[in-house]
Amino acid sequence: MPYRRRVRSLLSLLLQVIVAASATASSLYNRSSNCTRLLPDAEIVRNAFLHVGNFPLPRRSACHPVRRLRFPSSNLTGVLRWEELANLSSLLTLDLSGNSLQRDIHAAFWRAPSLRAVDVSGNRLGGALRFEPSARLSSLDVSGNRFISVDGVDMLAALENLDLSGNTVAAVPEGLLRLTRIRRLDLSGNMMAGLFPDDFPPLDGIDFLNISHNRFSGKVDAHTVRKFGLSAFSQAGNASLFIEETEPAPAPIPPTSGRKKHRRGVLIVVVVCTVVAVAALVIFAGCVACGFRRRKKDKDGKTVSWAEEEVVVGAVKVAATAPVVVLERPLMDLTLADLAAATSGFGRDSQLGDVGGRSGAAYRAVLPGDLDVVVRVVEGGVSGVEEDDDAAATAAGFRELARLRHPNILPLLGYCIAGKEKLLLYEYMEKGDLHRWLHELPTGSMVDAQETSIDMSDVKEDSQSVCDWPTRHRMILGIARGLAFLHQGWAGSGRPIVHGHLVPTNILLGDDLEPRISDFMHHVGGGNETPESDVYNFGILVFELVTGQSKWDEATVAWARGVIRNKKGENIVDAMLREVDAGAARQEVKREAAECLQVGFLCTAPSQQKRPTMQQVVGVLKDIRPAPAD
Numbered sequence: 174m175p176y177r178r179r180v181r182s183l184l185s186l187l188l189q190v191i192v193a194a195s196a197t198a199s200s201l202y203n204r205s206s207n208c209t210r211l212l213p214d215a216e217i218v219r220n221a222f223l224h225v226g227n228f229p230l231p232r233r234s235a236c237h238p239v240r241r242l243r244f245p246s247s248n249l250t251g252v253l254r255w256e257e258l259a260n261l262s263s264l265l266t267l268d269l270s271g272n273s274l275q276r277d278i279h280a281a282f283w284r285a286p287s288l289r290a291v292d293v294s295g296n297r298l299g300g301a302l303r304f305e306p307s308a309r310l311s312s313l314d315v316s317g318n319r320f321i322s323v324d325g326v327d328m329l330a331a332l333e334n335l336d337l338s339g340n341t342v343a344a345v346p347e348g349l350l351r352l353t354r355i356r357r358l359d360l361s362g363n364m365m366a367g368l369f370p371d372d373f374p375p376l377d378g379i380d381f382l383n384i385s386h387n388r389f390s391g392k393v394d395a396h397t398v399r400k401f402g403l404s405a406f407s408q409a410g411n412a413s414l415f416i417e418e419t420e421p422a423p424a425p426i427p428p429t430s431g432r433k434k435h436r437r438g439v440l441i442v443v444v445v446c447t448v449v450a451v452a453a454l455v456i457f458a459g460c461v462a463c464g465f466r467r468r469k470k471d472k473d474g475k476t477v478s479w480a481e482e483e484v485v486v487g488a489v490k491v492a493a494t495a496p497v498v499v500l501e502r503p504l505m506d507l508t509l510a511d512l513a514a515a516t517s518g519f520g521r522d523s524q525l526g527d528v529g530g531r532s533g534a535a536y537r538a539v540l541p542g543d544l545d546v547v548v549r550v551v552e553g554g555v556s557g558v559e560e561d562d563d564a565a566a567t568a569a570g571f572r573e574l575a576r577l578r579h580p581n582i583l584p585l586l587g588y589c590i591a592g593k594e595k596l597l598l599y600e601y602m603e604k605g606d607l608h609r610w611l612h613e614l615p616t617g618s619m620v621d622a623q624e625t626s627i628d629m630s631d632v633k634e635d636s637q638s639v640c641d642w643p644t645r646h647r648m649i650l651g652i653a654r655g656l657a658f659l660h661q662g663w664a665g666s667g668r669p670i671v672h673g674h675l676v677p678t679n680i681l682l683g684d685d686l687e688p689r690i691s692d693f694m695h696h697v698g699g700g701n702e703t704p705e706s707d708v709y710n711f712g713i714l715v716f717e718l719v720t721g722q723s724k725w726d727e728a729t730v731a732w733a734r735g736v737i738r739n740k741k742g743e744n745i746v747d748a749m750l751r752e753v754d755a756g757a758a759r760q761e762v763k764r765e766a767a768e769c770l771q772v773g774f775l776c777t778a779p780s781q782q783k784r785p786t787m788q789q790v791v792g793v794l795k796d797i798r799p800a801p802a803d
């Protein structure tokens with residue numbers, strides 16, 4: 174019967190598949206018995222746990238790298254050879270909580286390169302807890318042990334969760350305040366002496382904190398108590414630790430009885446307000462949606478090709494014949510159509526990521542004659558150029574702007590005025606901006622050429638220079654010089670040019686890593702920006718370059734100022750800078766960096782009048798680190 178035959182052939186096919194599969198499996202297995210020599214992870218584990226009682230030693234060598242070691246509450250006793258575990262290159266998590274392991278943790282253990290989470294809580298570990306740099310460890314729980322001191326905690330730069338509770342640690346870990354990524358911090362139940370909050374990372378970033386049952390001194394304000402709860406501070410220190418009432422305590426909720434009528438009135442008002450607000454929101458949302466749809470239509474409805482008479486810049490159509498003026502090459506005959514062609518019609522592919530952030534979109538274009546430029550669409554006014562100036566006045570303003578030449582200012586190369594649209598041409602800076610250099614390049618040992626296909630030699634060089642204090646100082650000084658130049662104003666005019674938005678993404682880096690200030694887009698003297706507010710923002714840049722921390726706001730500035738005021742500036746100097754080879758050089762770096770922090774302190778003075786001028790800042794910075802004679 175054909176039907177039965179088909180079933181039979183199907184069955185035999187299935188059988189073949191199974192046989193093939195099992196063959197694959199056993200060949201895998203055979204291969205696995207061979208790979209012990211390639212991946213000796215099981216051997217490492219065996220060695221590490223050799224003297225640990227009750228450890229289920231692996232009977233067979235496994236082929237796979239060991240990623241997790243989880244033996245919670247497994248009655249483990251004895252002494253673990255921690256340094257062996259450092260050779261487990263794939264080890265991500267280690268959970269040995271609730272056992273009876275003894276002695277200390279060998280510092281070499283923290284070298285395990287992939288380590289993310291370690292939980293050894295509830296053991297009998299003790300002695301000094303010493304760390305070595307671990308770039309990825311984000312969670313560490315050593316609670317309920319017998320550690321007496323903690324050393325080098327700031328080498329765990331990625332740490333987000335730290336639980337040291339229930340040990341006998343006598344002093345707050347040095348460097349704790351540099352763990353700015355920390356979210357969860359439990360130090361309760363130790364004997365820690367230290368200053369609160371001076372010895373702590375910014376409290377704003379912390380979601381959970383417990384310092385109860387210690388010997389801290391300092392002040393806890395009402396806001397902090399509300400955030401973390403009173404029990405987080407119970408018996409946290411001696412009498413000088415007190416609850417500082419900065420605001421009146423919230424009034425107790427009044428009893429409902431006598432005030433019912435009044436409360437009902439309030440309730441009605443609240444309900445009415447809510448209804449009105451919701452209605453307004455719905456209308457607003459409707460408008461936004463309509464606007465959005467209309468915008469979308471503008472963009473998608475007509476696909477104007479840039480070969481035609483008009484090009485679309487942003488959402489505006491402009492004449493493709495508008496001339497592009499390249500100031501230093503007057504003979505270059507370019508039109509907007511050429512710019513459009515070089516940017517695939519101002520397409521997304523050539524758009525640069527959020528460069529500067531303030532002004533309009535920016536595109537990279539390589540123009541005839543190998544002119545590598547950034548084309549920036551201007552939104553609003555530009556220094557010396559009002560938004561509604563006519564074309565001639567605008568062109569004059571741009572020419573004026575282009576005359577601002579200084580090694581630390583990104584020069585304007587050219588412009589294009591097409592109806593209401595204005596485009597500016599700047600030199601393209603291959604090294605990117607300060608933010609990228611400082612925070613986004615892979616650091617030293619983490620450079621892995623195999624993971625990426627791009628040429629890593631340049632990147633490597635740049636990421637090494639990040640660790641170099643003279644380079645960072647040169648950048649600080651360069652930015653100061655550029656800003657001082659802007660504040661002088663156009664020759665003799667006496668009107669300072671205010672930058673108004675001095676942030677790391679607006680500092681571009683030349684091939685020689687010389688900083689170039691870009692995006693000074695505000696009206697001269699207009700808005701709330703003043704030279705003094707530029708000085709303040711410069712102060713923050715100094716903090717960022719010296720500490721290596723990003724994302725500064727009022728709170729973190731206040732924190733840094735507090736640390737510097739207490740003469741502890743050296744403690745917040747970027748760890749990468751402090752790793753230089755030792756001895757005299759390291760002392761020099763620390764001293765110079767701390768002096769630069771002082772400059773940042775002066776620049777961020779709350780009172781505008783107390784801030785120095787950029788001219789003065791340049792002088793001080795030059796004194797801190799005299800230029801090498803050449």
Ligand SMILES: *[C@@H]1O[C@H](CO)[C@@H](O)[C@H](O)[C@H]1NC(C)=O
Nearest residue numbers: 196197198199200201202203
């Ligand atoms: C795996 O090894 C065993 C002996 O070690 C052998 O009998 C078997 O045929 C091997 N399997 C394969 C697929 O090589």
Ligand SMILES: *[C@@H]1O[C@H](CO)[C@@H](O)[C@H](O)[C@H]1NC(C)=O
Nearest residue numbers: 200201203204205206207208
């Ligand atoms: C495993 O090792 C044996 C000798 O030890 C060798 O003959 C065999 O080819 C190896 N198998 C594989 C899959 O490498």
Ligand SMILES: *[C@@H]1O[C@H](CO)[C@@H](O)[C@H](O)[C@H]1NC(C)=O
Nearest residue numbers: 226227246247248249250251
């Ligand atoms: C733990 O280990 C000890 C010996 O090391 C043994 O006497 C005891 O029974 C073990 N307990 C459990 C729960 O396995």
Ligand SMILES: *[C@@H]1O[C@H](CO)[C@@H](O)[C@H](O)[C@H]1NC(C)=O
Nearest residue numbers: 217220255256257258259260
């Ligand atoms: C770790 O591996 C390195 C090189 O493979 C070796 O020299 C070292 O002895 C190993 N360390 C331990 C503790 O096994």
Ligand SMILES: *[C@@H]1O[C@H](CO)[C@@H](O)[C@H](O)[C@H]1NC(C)=O
Nearest residue numbers: 361362383385401402404405
């Ligand atoms: C802080 O720790 C103490 C002692 O371990 C505990 O009693 C208290 O509830 C904890 N508080 C918070 C907010 O976790």
Ligand SMILES: *[C@@H]1O[C@H](CO)[C@@H](O)[C@H](O)[C@H]1NC(C)=O
Nearest residue numbers: 366367388389390411412413
């Ligand atoms: C609290 O302790 C700190 C040092 O541990 C000390 O300087 C301070 O005087 C003490 N305050 C009181 C009120 O005892």
